[in-house]
Amino acid sequence: MIQVNNLTKRYGPSRGIEDVSFNIDRGETGNIIGFLGPNGAGKSTTIRILTCYQPATSGTATVAGHNVFTESLQVRRKIGYLPENAPLYPEMRAREYLDFRAKLHRMSRNDRIAAVGRVTEKCWLGDFIDRPIGQLSKGMRQRVGLADALLHDPEVLFLDEPTIGLDPNQIRETRKLIRELGQRHVVFLSSHILHEVEQLCTHTIIIANGRVLADGSPAELRERISGSSxxxxxxxxxxxxxxxxxxxxxxxxxxxxxxxxxxxxxxxxxxxxxxxxxxxxxxxxxxxxxxxxxxxxxVASLEDFFIKITAEQRQDAGV
Ligand SMILES: Nc1ncnc2c1ncn2[C@@H]1O[C@H](COP(=O)(O)OP(=O)(O)O)[C@@H](O)[C@H]1O
Ligand SMILES: [Mg+2]
CATH class of the missing domain: 3.30.70 (Alpha-Beta Plaits)
Structure with a gap:
């Protein structure tokens, strides 16, 4: 479903990501993939490349069977993307906004009505769909962003830190919604919260300093973390x-x-x-x-865990 080989992105002299590789098959690993790492690890950089929003410096990647560099149109048709700070138009009503976004997917009027109805239900927007976006809570706005990402019923959904800045109730609701979405879509979710990834994900990739440090099931991850408790x-x-x-x-x-x-x-x-x-x-x-x-x-903090696995890697590499 997602194959990434030796992906590197440099921003001028500074490093975004370095030699990132991983492979996610649908089903085998389950449908919610956690992309876990501290701030500045390279999560957004990787996601922007996989969603065709930004080129890489080198490496290759395919998403839903298409090359993200040479077949970006096909990739975009099969993915939905909720960026870190989803831009929404505060003066538009949620329904108008979603209809406008559906037009960008070149949907006919009937298809747009059907699609907006479908995502309204899927993202629990019923009571809020005719309110101006600017009047919605941050949690509700995040759900409008999710609904937007789902309009064309994508196979793969990329969510970049979807719970950041939400209050505890909104976080709980959003996680519940993501779990539901994972039943029909492959969800690639970035987060800096270990506990969130443990709760939601069937497969976890850990990234720090632009490099992948670990890749495995939450059980394997937990084992490695409890080893340091x-x-x-x-x-x-x-x-x-x-x-x-x-x-x-x-x-x-x-x-x-x-x-x-x-x-x-x-x-x-x-x-x-x-x-x-x-x-x-x-x-x-x-x-x-x-x-x-x-x-x-x-239990060791995520930071402790990063320090531990980075040290292990250095040992493995004979540094
Ligand atoms: N547009 C940019 N220009 C320069 N450096 C960037 C840019 N975007 C990200 N970076 C750098 O790349 C690294 C990874 O950033 P990012 O992918 O945003 O990490 P994360 O999303 O995990 O917090 C950081 O060191 C960051 O400063
Ligand atoms: Mg980020």
Missing amino acids: RLIAEIKGGVDETRSAVQGISGVGAVESGEEPDGWSRLSIEANGTGDIREEVFRLVADKGWALRELRHE
């Missing part, structure tokens, strides 16, 4: 005593400890393997007759 335990007891007891559990690696007020110790425990050591920690505390007020995994 630590267990936090707060135990009532002396710092040295609790630390050396926890250190004695098999499967426990490094343990850091700190003193809390009122005789509590806070331990940050690293596991050696991938096994869950919470049960052993709990048993130890119970055997010793100590009290326990917290026992949880501290």
Whole structure:
């Protein structure tokens, strides 16, 4: 469905993306693909190239069976694109705007009425369709942008950070809508929010500094992230005593400890393997007759995760 080979984009001397490659087949990997990376990673650059809005410096790419550089008309017919800051006309009513956009797809009057009706329903615009866009909330405007991207019933939908700037309710609604769209379309979604990609996506590509760092299912991604998580335990007891007891559990690696007020110790425990050591920690505390007020995994932040996989890559490359 989407093939990208050694795509590079330079903006003058500065780098947009470097040697980006990935391959997404429909079905095999599911239909919502997460393109995850911090700000400045190269997500928008990649998406603009794949949607034929910007040329690449080198490399090749095909989307829905067509080359994005030599067959851009065919590609555009098969894709929908919601850019980072979708330009909408505030004075137009949503229905007028969508009809105007459908005209650009050269649809006949009857086709336009049918298409606008279809996307209105699909994007839950019913109550708002005759309001001026300028009066809609940011969440609603985002849905108008999605409806626009869906007018010609594209196979592949590119959404560039679709939940950025929305409030928590709007985010929840938008994610629900994206999940629904993923049942009929291949959705390529960029995000800098790990949790969002985990929630929504069936396949994830991680990009940082213009390079692809990882490519796999959310389960594989989670495994790699939890590999870098630590267990936090707060135990009532002396710092040295609790630390050396926890250190004695098999499967426990490094343990850091700190003193809390009122005789509590806070331990940050690293596991050696991938096994869950919470049960052993709990048993130890119970055997010793100590009290326990917290026992949880501290999942590494996305930034930590990027640092970790970048370091792994450097090791693999023998740097
Ligand atoms: N039009 C541009 N001109 C110059 N540099 C750009 C341009 N667009 C993006 N960049 C640079 O390319 C890199 C990737 O940017 P971008 O694709 O927007 O990342 P993301 O969408 O992941 O935040 C950044 O370093 C950014 O500064
Ligand atoms: Mg961007």
